[in-house]
Amino acid sequence: xQNFDVFAERMKKSLLAIVIAAVFLxxxxxxxxxxxLVKNMVVVTDYDNTVNFTQYASYYLPLDTLSYxxxxxxxxxxxxxxxxxxxxYVGNITTxxxxxxLAAGYTKVGKKASPDLKVYVFIVENxxxxxxxxxxxxxxxxxxxxxxxxxxxxxxxxxYSxxxxxxxxxxxxxxxDLKNKVNGKPKLIWYCNISDLVSSPDQTxxxxxxKSIDQAFKQSSYLKK
Amino acid sequence: MKKFFFLFAFIxxxxxxxxxxxxxxxxxxxxxxxxxxxxxxxxxxQYFFLSWNYSQSLSNPNYINTPSPLxxxxxxxxxxxxxxxxxxxxxxxxxVYRQYYPYQTYTSGTQSTSTDLYNYTYSYSVTANIDYxxxxxxxxxxxxxxxxxxxxxxxxxxxxxxxxxxxxxxGVQIRPEAGLLVGFAKNxxxxxxxxxxxxxxxxxxxxxxxxxxxxxxxxVGVVKMAW
Numbered sequence: 412x413q414n415f416d417v418f419a420e421r422m423k424k425s426l427l428a429i430v431i432a433a434v435f436l437x438x439x440x441x442x443x444x445x446x447x448l449v450k451n452m453v454v455v456t457d458y459d460n461t462v463n464f465t466q467y468a469s470y471y472l473p474l475d476t477l478s479y480x481x482x483x484x485x486x487x488x489x490x491x492x493x494x495x496x497x498x499x500y501v502g503n504i505t506t507x508x509x510x511x512x513l514a515a516g517y518t519k520v521g522k523k524a525s526p527d528l529k530v531y532v533f534i535v536e537n538x539x540x541x542x543x544x545x546x547x548x549x550x551x552x553x554x555x556x557x558x559x560x561x562x563x564x565x566x567x568x569x570x571y572s573x574x575x576x577x578x579x580x581x582x583x584x585x586x587x588d589l590k591n592k593v594n595g596k597p598k599l600i601w602y603c604n605i606s607d608l609v610s611s612p613d614q615t616x617x618x619x620x621x622k623s624i625d626q627a628f629k630q631s632s633y634l635k636k
Numbered sequence: 637m638k639k640f641f642f643l644f645a646f647i648x649x650x651x652x653x654x655x656x657x658x659x660x661x662x663x664x665x666x667x668x669x670x671x672x673x674x675x676x677x678x679x680x681x682q683y684f685f686l687s688w689n690y691s692q693s694l695s696n697p698n699y700i701n702t703p704s705p706l707x708x709x710x711x712x713x714x715x716x717x718x719x720x721x722x723x724x725x726x727x728x729x730x731x732v733y734r735q736y737y738p739y740q741t742y743t744s745g746t747q748s749t750s751t752d753l754y755n756y757t758y759s760y761s762v763t764a765n766i767d768y769x770x771x772x773x774x775x776x777x778x779x780x781x782x783x784x785x786x787x788x789x790x791x792x793x794x795x796x797x798x799x800x801x802x803x804x805x806x807g808v809q810i811r812p813e814a815g816l817l818v819g820f821a822k823n824x825x826x827x828x829x830x831x832x833x834x835x836x837x838x839x840x841x842x843x844x845x846x847x848x849x850x851x852x853x854x855x856v857g858v859v860k861m862a863w
Contacts, residue, residue, distance in 0.1 A: 439730040441706065443754040443795050451739050453797045454750040579798055607798045630741045630748040 449611055452623040455604040456631050462600045464634050467590060469520040470512055470528035474505045478533035492534070503616040504624065505532055508584055511628040516636025529587040529597060534608065536580035580608035582620070584627065586634075601634060603627040678823060680773055680861040681715040682725075685829050687857025693733045693757060694850040699792070700735040700755050707731035709855060713767055720774075723767040727784055727811075731851060733757040753796035759849060761788045761809040761837065773861070774823040777816055780831075784811040788837035790849045807838035807848070817859055827859040 479492040494501030508530060509519060520526050582605040587597035605623045613619035628634060689707025693700050713725035739752040763786030770779045788809035793802035815831020837849040 439708070439732065439760070440758055441732060441734075442756070443734075443736075448754070448795060448797055451752050451797070453799070455747065456749075457747045460746050610798050626741075626750050630743075630750055 445610075446612075449607065450619075452611060452619055453604075453606050454623050454626045454630065456627050457602045458631065458633065459598070459600045462588065464600075465636055467517060467527040467588070468636065469518045469524070469526045470530050470586075471520060471522050471524075471526035471589075472505065472509055472512065472530040472532070474502065474509060477501050477505060478531070480533065480535045482537040500616045503621065504582065507621045507624045508532055511624065515628065515634055525589075527588070527590040528600075529589050531583075531585045531587065533583050533585075534580055535583065536609070537578060578609050579606060581606040582608060582623075584624070601631065603631075678825065678861075679863055680823070680825070681863050683713050683827075683859050683861045685709075685711045685713075685857050685859040687711075687829055687831075687855040689729065689731055689853050689855045691731050691733075691833075691835075691851045691853025694852055695848055696844075696846050699844065699846070700733045700757055702733070702735050703853075704731055704733045706734075707853070707855075709857070711765070713765070720772045721769050723769065725765050725767075726786075727761070727763045727765055729761050729763075731759045731853070733759070733851075751796045753794055756791075756793040756795065757849070758791040758793065759788065759835075759837070759851065760790075761811070761835070762786045763809055763811060769817075773817075776819045776822055776824070778819075779816050780814070782813040782815075782831075784809070784813065788835075788839050788849065790837060790839040790841070792841050792844045792846065803841045803843035805839035805841040805846070805849075807840065809835065809837045811835045815855070825861045827861065829855070829857040829859045831855050 474497060475495050476491050476493050478490050480490055492501050494505075496502060497506065512530060513519065517528065584603040584605075585599055586601040588600045589597050591598065605620070605627065608620070611619055687709045688705075689709055690703065690705050691707055692703040707730060709727055709729035711725060711727040713723040716722040716724050734754060734756045737753050737755065739750065741748050741750040743749075761784075763784030765782055765784040767780050767782040770781075772778070786809045788807045789804060790807070791802055791804045793800060811833055813831050813833035815829060817827045817829055819827040832854045833852070835849075835851045835853075839849045840847050
Protein backbone atom coordinates (compact mmCIF):
# COMPACT_ATOMS: atom_id res chain seq x y z
CA UNK A 412 0.00 0.00 0.00
CA GLN A 413 2.85 2.30 0.87
CA ASN A 414 4.50 1.51 -2.48
CA PHE A 415 1.32 2.50 -4.21
CA ASP A 416 1.23 5.80 -2.33
CA VAL A 417 4.82 6.53 -3.32
CA PHE A 418 4.00 5.61 -6.90
CA ALA A 419 0.91 7.82 -6.86
CA GLU A 420 2.91 10.68 -5.41
CA ARG A 421 5.55 10.32 -8.11
CA MET A 422 2.88 10.19 -10.78
CA LYS A 423 1.34 13.37 -9.45
CA LYS A 424 4.70 15.10 -9.50
CA SER A 425 5.45 13.82 -13.01
CA LEU A 426 2.09 15.00 -14.24
CA LEU A 427 2.65 18.39 -12.68
CA ALA A 428 6.09 18.58 -14.28
CA ILE A 429 4.62 17.68 -17.68
CA VAL A 430 1.91 20.32 -17.35
CA ILE A 431 4.44 22.97 -16.32
CA ALA A 432 6.79 21.97 -19.16
CA ALA A 433 3.94 22.06 -21.67
CA VAL A 434 2.90 25.54 -20.56
CA PHE A 435 6.52 26.62 -20.49
CA LEU A 436 7.34 25.38 -23.97
CA UNK A 437 3.96 26.08 -25.53
CA UNK A 438 4.09 29.75 -24.73
CA UNK A 439 7.66 30.42 -25.77
CA UNK A 440 7.25 31.07 -29.49
CA UNK A 441 4.29 33.34 -30.09
CA UNK A 442 3.74 34.89 -33.50
CA UNK A 443 1.79 37.89 -34.72
CA UNK A 444 -1.92 37.49 -35.23
CA UNK A 445 -2.59 36.34 -38.81
CA UNK A 446 -5.39 38.89 -39.23
CA UNK A 447 -3.10 41.73 -38.24
CA LEU A 448 -0.41 40.60 -40.66
CA VAL A 449 -2.62 40.92 -43.74
CA LYS A 450 -4.21 44.26 -42.95
CA ASN A 451 -1.74 45.81 -45.38
CA MET A 452 -0.07 44.46 -48.49
CA VAL A 453 3.57 44.36 -49.36
CA VAL A 454 4.30 46.73 -52.24
CA VAL A 455 7.63 46.40 -54.04
CA THR A 456 8.66 48.64 -56.91
CA ASP A 457 11.82 48.83 -58.95
CA TYR A 458 12.89 50.74 -62.02
CA ASP A 459 15.60 51.23 -64.59
CA ASN A 460 17.49 54.26 -63.33
CA THR A 461 19.01 54.93 -66.76
CA VAL A 462 15.61 55.93 -68.03
CA ASN A 463 14.24 59.46 -68.03
CA PHE A 464 10.53 58.99 -67.47
CA THR A 465 9.67 62.50 -68.61
CA GLN A 466 10.46 61.56 -72.22
CA TYR A 467 7.26 59.55 -72.52
CA ALA A 468 3.88 61.04 -73.31
CA SER A 469 1.40 58.24 -73.94
CA TYR A 470 0.62 54.75 -72.83
CA TYR A 471 -1.58 51.82 -73.70
CA LEU A 472 -3.52 49.89 -71.07
CA PRO A 473 -6.53 47.61 -71.64
CA LEU A 474 -9.09 48.22 -68.92
CA ASP A 475 -11.27 45.17 -69.37
CA THR A 476 -8.66 42.43 -69.08
CA LEU A 477 -5.61 41.39 -67.19
CA SER A 478 -3.44 38.33 -67.44
CA TYR A 479 -3.88 35.64 -64.84
CA UNK A 480 -1.42 32.79 -64.32
CA UNK A 481 -2.34 30.03 -61.91
CA UNK A 482 -0.18 26.95 -61.48
CA UNK A 483 -3.24 24.86 -60.73
CA UNK A 484 -5.11 25.99 -63.82
CA UNK A 485 -6.15 22.97 -65.88
CA UNK A 486 -5.88 24.97 -69.10
CA UNK A 487 -2.46 26.67 -69.29
CA UNK A 488 -3.53 28.63 -72.37
CA UNK A 489 -6.26 30.34 -70.41
CA UNK A 490 -4.34 33.33 -69.08
CA UNK A 491 -6.85 36.13 -69.33
CA UNK A 492 -9.28 37.46 -66.76
CA UNK A 493 -11.97 39.52 -68.40
CA UNK A 494 -14.23 42.12 -66.85
CA UNK A 495 -16.36 43.81 -69.46
CA UNK A 496 -18.39 45.69 -66.88
CA UNK A 497 -15.28 47.47 -65.67
CA UNK A 498 -16.55 47.44 -62.13
CA UNK A 499 -15.50 43.95 -61.05
CA TYR A 500 -12.20 42.73 -59.64
CA VAL A 501 -10.30 43.26 -62.89
CA GLY A 502 -11.93 46.58 -63.68
CA ASN A 503 -11.26 47.98 -60.25
CA ILE A 504 -7.56 47.19 -60.57
CA THR A 505 -7.01 48.39 -64.13
CA THR A 506 -9.05 51.54 -63.56
CA UNK A 507 -6.96 52.42 -60.50
CA UNK A 508 -3.73 51.82 -62.43
CA UNK A 509 -5.07 53.97 -65.23
CA UNK A 510 -6.00 56.78 -62.83
CA UNK A 511 -2.48 56.80 -61.41
CA UNK A 512 -0.93 56.90 -64.88
CA LEU A 513 -3.15 59.82 -65.79
CA ALA A 514 -2.24 61.54 -62.51
CA ALA A 515 1.42 61.07 -63.41
CA GLY A 516 0.83 63.16 -66.51
CA TYR A 517 0.69 60.50 -69.20
CA THR A 518 -2.01 60.21 -71.83
CA LYS A 519 -3.91 57.03 -72.48
CA VAL A 520 -4.12 56.07 -76.13
CA GLY A 521 -5.19 53.08 -78.17
CA LYS A 522 -2.89 50.24 -79.12
CA LYS A 523 -2.71 51.41 -82.74
CA ALA A 524 -1.88 55.00 -81.84
CA SER A 525 1.84 54.24 -81.34
CA PRO A 526 1.96 54.62 -77.54
CA ASP A 527 5.30 55.33 -75.87
CA LEU A 528 4.57 52.93 -73.05
CA LYS A 529 2.75 49.68 -72.53
CA VAL A 530 1.28 49.04 -69.06
CA TYR A 531 0.95 45.35 -68.44
CA VAL A 532 -1.09 44.14 -65.45
CA PHE A 533 -1.17 40.51 -64.42
CA ILE A 534 -1.78 38.23 -61.46
CA VAL A 535 0.27 35.17 -60.61
CA GLU A 536 -1.07 32.60 -58.18
CA ASN A 537 0.54 29.57 -56.61
CA UNK A 538 4.09 29.92 -57.88
CA UNK A 539 6.42 29.47 -54.96
CA UNK A 540 9.92 29.43 -56.35
CA UNK A 541 12.31 32.31 -56.39
CA UNK A 542 11.98 34.78 -59.19
CA UNK A 543 15.01 35.86 -61.11
CA UNK A 544 14.34 39.33 -62.29
CA UNK A 545 16.39 41.65 -64.43
CA UNK A 546 16.08 44.48 -66.84
CA UNK A 547 17.13 42.75 -70.01
CA UNK A 548 14.67 43.52 -72.72
CA UNK A 549 12.20 40.87 -73.68
CA UNK A 550 8.75 40.69 -75.11
CA UNK A 551 5.52 41.51 -73.44
CA UNK A 552 5.83 38.45 -71.34
CA UNK A 553 2.80 36.50 -72.31
CA UNK A 554 3.17 32.94 -71.19
CA UNK A 555 5.93 33.64 -68.71
CA UNK A 556 7.62 30.44 -67.76
CA UNK A 557 9.40 31.68 -64.68
CA UNK A 558 8.12 31.06 -61.21
CA UNK A 559 7.53 33.64 -58.57
CA UNK A 560 8.67 33.97 -55.05
CA UNK A 561 10.33 36.35 -52.73
CA UNK A 562 13.84 37.33 -52.01
CA UNK A 563 13.89 41.04 -51.47
CA UNK A 564 17.22 42.33 -50.36
CA UNK A 565 15.86 43.44 -47.05
CA UNK A 566 14.60 46.47 -45.27
CA UNK A 567 16.84 48.99 -43.62
CA UNK A 568 19.93 46.92 -44.17
CA UNK A 569 18.53 43.71 -42.74
CA UNK A 570 18.46 40.51 -44.71
CA TYR A 571 16.47 37.34 -44.58
CA SER A 572 17.61 33.81 -44.39
CA UNK A 573 14.44 31.86 -44.93
CA UNK A 574 10.92 32.26 -46.20
CA UNK A 575 7.80 30.25 -45.73
CA UNK A 576 5.19 30.84 -48.36
CA UNK A 577 2.16 28.71 -49.11
CA UNK A 578 -0.77 29.59 -51.37
CA UNK A 579 -0.45 33.15 -52.50
CA UNK A 580 -1.22 35.48 -55.35
CA UNK A 581 0.65 38.54 -56.52
CA UNK A 582 -0.45 41.47 -58.59
CA UNK A 583 2.22 42.69 -60.98
CA UNK A 584 2.22 45.92 -62.89
CA UNK A 585 4.93 46.41 -65.48
CA UNK A 586 5.66 49.29 -67.78
CA UNK A 587 7.49 48.68 -71.03
CA ASP A 588 9.21 51.24 -73.21
CA LEU A 589 7.83 50.95 -76.75
CA LYS A 590 9.58 54.10 -77.86
CA ASN A 591 13.17 52.90 -77.47
CA LYS A 592 13.12 49.22 -78.26
CA VAL A 593 16.24 47.14 -77.79
CA ASN A 594 16.86 44.62 -80.55
CA GLY A 595 13.34 45.23 -81.65
CA LYS A 596 11.88 44.32 -78.25
CA PRO A 597 10.14 46.51 -75.72
CA LYS A 598 12.21 47.31 -72.68
CA LEU A 599 10.95 46.85 -69.15
CA ILE A 600 11.50 50.12 -67.28
CA TRP A 601 9.26 49.88 -64.19
CA TYR A 602 7.98 47.03 -62.14
CA CYS A 603 5.60 46.61 -59.24
CA ASN A 604 4.73 43.58 -57.14
CA ILE A 605 1.81 43.66 -54.72
CA SER A 606 1.02 40.77 -52.39
CA ASP A 607 -0.73 38.82 -51.04
CA LEU A 608 -4.10 38.77 -52.75
CA VAL A 609 -5.18 35.36 -51.44
CA SER A 610 -4.93 36.10 -47.73
CA SER A 611 -6.10 39.68 -48.00
CA PRO A 612 -9.47 40.52 -46.46
CA ASP A 613 -10.08 42.67 -49.55
CA GLN A 614 -11.41 39.99 -51.89
CA THR A 615 -13.25 42.45 -54.13
CA UNK A 616 -10.34 44.80 -54.85
CA UNK A 617 -12.15 47.79 -53.46
CA UNK A 618 -10.00 48.87 -50.53
CA UNK A 619 -6.60 47.41 -49.65
CA UNK A 620 -5.71 46.38 -53.19
CA UNK A 621 -6.51 49.83 -54.54
CA LYS A 622 -4.65 51.50 -51.68
CA SER A 623 -1.64 49.34 -52.53
CA ILE A 624 -1.76 50.35 -56.20
CA ASP A 625 -1.77 53.98 -55.11
CA GLN A 626 1.18 53.24 -52.83
CA ALA A 627 3.13 51.74 -55.74
CA PHE A 628 2.88 54.98 -57.67
CA LYS A 629 3.40 57.10 -54.57
CA GLN A 630 6.73 55.45 -53.83
CA SER A 631 7.74 55.86 -57.50
CA SER A 632 7.86 59.63 -57.61
CA TYR A 633 10.18 59.51 -60.65
CA LEU A 634 7.33 58.02 -62.67
CA LYS A 635 5.87 61.20 -64.13
CA LYS A 636 5.72 63.20 -67.36
CA MET B 637 -7.65 -18.79 17.48
CA LYS B 638 -9.07 -15.68 19.17
CA LYS B 639 -5.75 -15.11 21.00
CA PHE B 640 -3.87 -15.54 17.75
CA PHE B 641 -6.11 -13.02 16.02
CA PHE B 642 -5.58 -10.39 18.75
CA LEU B 643 -1.82 -11.01 18.69
CA PHE B 644 -1.76 -10.66 14.92
CA ALA B 645 -3.83 -7.45 15.08
CA PHE B 646 -1.50 -5.99 17.73
CA ILE B 647 1.62 -6.75 15.70
CA UNK B 648 0.14 -5.26 12.52
CA UNK B 649 -0.90 -2.09 14.35
CA UNK B 650 2.59 -1.73 15.80
CA UNK B 651 4.19 -2.19 12.38
CA UNK B 652 1.85 0.40 10.87
CA UNK B 653 2.70 2.91 13.61
CA UNK B 654 6.40 2.22 13.15
CA UNK B 655 6.06 2.63 9.38
CA UNK B 656 4.28 5.91 9.82
CA UNK B 657 6.98 7.02 12.22
CA UNK B 658 9.69 6.41 9.67
CA UNK B 659 7.62 7.83 6.84
CA UNK B 660 7.74 11.23 8.52
CA UNK B 661 11.29 12.11 7.57
CA UNK B 662 11.55 14.79 10.21
CA UNK B 663 11.27 12.07 12.85
CA UNK B 664 13.63 9.68 11.18
CA UNK B 665 16.33 8.97 13.78
CA UNK B 666 18.81 8.22 10.98
CA UNK B 667 18.42 11.65 9.57
CA UNK B 668 21.14 14.17 10.34
CA UNK B 669 19.02 17.09 11.47
CA UNK B 670 20.70 20.49 11.29
CA UNK B 671 20.33 23.35 13.71
CA UNK B 672 18.22 25.18 11.18
CA UNK B 673 15.43 22.69 11.80
CA UNK B 674 14.55 24.06 15.19
CA UNK B 675 11.28 25.53 14.05
CA UNK B 676 9.84 23.07 11.64
CA UNK B 677 12.14 20.13 11.67
CA UNK B 678 12.66 20.45 7.91
CA UNK B 679 16.17 20.68 6.57
CA UNK B 680 15.72 21.90 3.02
CA UNK B 681 18.62 21.03 0.79
CA GLN B 682 17.08 21.67 -2.63
CA TYR B 683 14.44 23.80 -4.25
CA PHE B 684 12.61 24.31 -7.51
CA PHE B 685 11.24 27.53 -8.86
CA LEU B 686 9.17 28.95 -11.68
CA SER B 687 9.46 32.66 -12.27
CA TRP B 688 8.04 35.27 -14.59
CA ASN B 689 10.54 37.50 -16.34
CA TYR B 690 10.03 41.11 -17.36
CA SER B 691 12.98 42.26 -19.38
CA GLN B 692 14.36 44.72 -21.85
CA SER B 693 16.58 43.95 -24.80
CA LEU B 694 19.62 46.20 -24.54
CA SER B 695 21.32 45.33 -27.80
CA ASN B 696 20.24 46.18 -31.35
CA PRO B 697 17.76 48.92 -30.35
CA ASN B 698 16.96 49.64 -33.99
CA TYR B 699 15.50 46.17 -34.17
CA ILE B 700 13.56 46.00 -30.89
CA ASN B 701 13.66 48.54 -28.09
CA THR B 702 10.51 47.84 -26.11
CA PRO B 703 10.42 45.85 -22.84
CA SER B 704 8.78 42.45 -22.80
CA PRO B 705 6.58 40.74 -20.23
CA LEU B 706 6.88 37.45 -22.11
CA UNK B 707 9.39 35.40 -20.21
CA UNK B 708 9.59 32.42 -17.89
CA UNK B 709 12.33 30.63 -16.04
CA UNK B 710 12.37 27.15 -14.53
CA UNK B 711 15.13 26.33 -12.12
CA UNK B 712 16.49 23.81 -9.67
CA UNK B 713 19.05 24.22 -6.90
CA UNK B 714 20.81 21.76 -4.61
CA UNK B 715 22.70 22.75 -1.49
CA UNK B 716 26.44 22.23 -1.76
CA UNK B 717 27.55 22.67 1.85
CA UNK B 718 26.19 22.29 5.37
CA UNK B 719 26.26 25.96 6.21
CA UNK B 720 23.37 26.62 3.91
CA UNK B 721 25.10 29.25 1.81
CA UNK B 722 26.29 27.73 -1.43
CA UNK B 723 23.79 26.15 -3.78
CA UNK B 724 24.17 24.91 -7.33
CA UNK B 725 21.77 23.92 -10.06
CA UNK B 726 20.42 24.93 -13.41
CA UNK B 727 17.96 27.21 -15.17
CA UNK B 728 15.97 26.94 -18.37
CA UNK B 729 14.51 30.21 -19.49
CA UNK B 730 13.07 32.12 -22.38
CA UNK B 731 12.15 35.67 -23.20
CA VAL B 732 10.28 36.88 -26.24
CA TYR B 733 10.70 40.45 -27.45
CA ARG B 734 8.53 41.92 -30.13
CA GLN B 735 7.97 45.23 -31.78
CA TYR B 736 5.57 46.43 -34.44
CA TYR B 737 6.72 48.86 -37.11
CA PRO B 738 3.83 50.64 -38.86
CA TYR B 739 3.46 50.73 -42.60
CA GLN B 740 6.32 52.60 -44.22
CA THR B 741 8.55 52.56 -47.28
CA TYR B 742 12.10 51.23 -47.25
CA THR B 743 14.32 52.12 -50.19
CA SER B 744 17.50 50.38 -51.19
CA GLY B 745 19.03 51.41 -54.50
CA THR B 746 16.31 51.52 -57.12
CA GLN B 747 14.00 49.23 -55.16
CA SER B 748 11.37 50.46 -52.73
CA THR B 749 9.33 48.25 -50.46
CA SER B 750 6.34 49.27 -48.40
CA THR B 751 5.03 47.14 -45.60
CA ASP B 752 4.32 47.05 -41.93
CA LEU B 753 6.30 44.47 -40.04
CA TYR B 754 6.79 42.71 -36.75
CA ASN B 755 10.26 42.13 -35.37
CA TYR B 756 10.63 39.29 -32.88
CA THR B 757 13.51 37.99 -30.83
CA TYR B 758 13.09 34.62 -29.17
CA SER B 759 15.76 34.22 -26.53
CA TYR B 760 16.31 30.79 -24.98
CA SER B 761 18.99 29.75 -22.54
CA VAL B 762 20.09 26.80 -20.47
CA THR B 763 22.56 27.59 -17.72
CA ALA B 764 24.37 25.97 -14.82
CA ASN B 765 24.09 28.21 -11.78
CA ILE B 766 25.86 28.89 -8.52
CA ASP B 767 23.91 30.78 -5.84
CA TYR B 768 25.34 32.29 -2.69
CA UNK B 769 22.84 33.00 0.09
CA UNK B 770 23.78 35.68 2.57
CA UNK B 771 21.59 34.21 5.34
CA UNK B 772 20.55 30.69 6.36
CA UNK B 773 17.48 29.31 4.63
CA UNK B 774 15.42 29.22 7.84
CA UNK B 775 15.07 33.02 7.73
CA UNK B 776 11.97 34.60 6.26
CA UNK B 777 13.95 36.79 3.89
CA UNK B 778 17.11 35.38 2.38
CA UNK B 779 19.13 37.56 -0.03
CA UNK B 780 21.25 35.90 -2.66
CA UNK B 781 23.66 36.53 -5.50
CA UNK B 782 23.92 34.15 -8.41
CA UNK B 783 25.71 33.62 -11.65
CA UNK B 784 24.69 31.38 -14.51
CA UNK B 785 26.84 30.12 -17.33
CA UNK B 786 25.50 28.14 -20.25
CA UNK B 787 24.20 28.12 -23.79
CA UNK B 788 21.96 30.66 -25.48
CA UNK B 789 19.92 30.37 -28.64
CA UNK B 790 18.54 33.58 -30.05
CA UNK B 791 16.14 33.46 -32.93
CA UNK B 792 15.64 36.76 -34.71
CA UNK B 793 12.50 36.75 -36.81
CA UNK B 794 10.59 39.19 -38.92
CA UNK B 795 6.98 38.79 -40.00
CA UNK B 796 5.24 40.84 -42.68
CA UNK B 797 2.08 39.96 -44.54
CA UNK B 798 2.33 36.21 -45.29
CA UNK B 799 6.11 36.21 -45.27
CA UNK B 800 8.64 35.66 -42.59
CA UNK B 801 12.36 35.43 -42.26
CA UNK B 802 14.39 34.17 -39.35
CA UNK B 803 17.92 33.57 -38.25
CA UNK B 804 18.95 31.54 -35.21
CA UNK B 805 22.22 32.34 -33.49
CA UNK B 806 23.89 30.27 -30.79
CA GLY B 807 26.27 31.56 -28.18
CA VAL B 808 27.57 31.47 -24.64
CA GLN B 809 25.18 32.79 -22.02
CA ILE B 810 26.39 34.56 -18.88
CA ARG B 811 23.78 35.82 -16.46
CA PRO B 812 24.61 37.41 -13.08
CA GLU B 813 21.62 37.84 -10.82
CA ALA B 814 20.76 39.17 -7.34
CA GLY B 815 17.57 38.83 -5.37
CA LEU B 816 15.62 37.58 -2.40
CA LEU B 817 13.80 34.46 -1.33
CA VAL B 818 10.86 35.49 0.81
CA GLY B 819 8.97 32.98 2.91
CA PHE B 820 5.64 33.58 4.57
CA ALA B 821 7.00 31.99 7.73
CA LYS B 822 10.40 31.01 8.98
CA ASN B 823 11.80 28.02 7.11
CA UNK B 824 8.75 27.97 4.86
CA UNK B 825 8.38 25.30 2.20
CA UNK B 826 6.81 27.70 -0.29
CA UNK B 827 8.47 31.03 -0.94
CA UNK B 828 8.49 33.93 -3.31
CA UNK B 829 11.51 34.76 -5.38
CA UNK B 830 12.34 38.23 -6.66
CA UNK B 831 15.48 39.24 -8.44
CA UNK B 832 17.15 41.36 -11.07
CA UNK B 833 19.45 40.03 -13.72
CA UNK B 834 21.66 41.03 -16.58
CA UNK B 835 22.17 38.69 -19.49
CA UNK B 836 24.91 38.54 -22.06
CA UNK B 837 24.79 36.08 -24.93
CA UNK B 838 27.50 35.91 -27.56
CA UNK B 839 24.90 34.98 -30.19
CA UNK B 840 26.01 36.50 -33.45
CA UNK B 841 23.69 36.82 -36.42
CA UNK B 842 25.42 37.76 -39.64
CA UNK B 843 22.06 37.80 -41.38
CA UNK B 844 20.81 40.62 -39.20
CA UNK B 845 24.20 42.11 -38.42
CA UNK B 846 23.97 41.49 -34.68
CA UNK B 847 27.14 40.73 -32.73
CA UNK B 848 25.58 39.70 -29.42
CA UNK B 849 22.38 39.78 -27.43
CA UNK B 850 22.09 41.67 -24.15
CA UNK B 851 19.12 41.94 -21.89
CA UNK B 852 18.26 43.11 -18.41
CA UNK B 853 15.21 42.43 -16.33
CA UNK B 854 13.57 41.37 -13.15
CA UNK B 855 11.82 38.21 -12.18
CA VAL B 856 9.15 37.23 -9.70
CA GLY B 857 8.41 33.62 -9.00
CA VAL B 858 7.37 30.81 -6.74
CA VAL B 859 9.85 28.58 -4.96
CA LYS B 860 9.18 25.11 -3.60
CA MET B 861 11.74 24.05 -1.01
CA ALA B 862 12.37 20.33 -0.70
CA TRP B 863 14.70 17.81 0.85
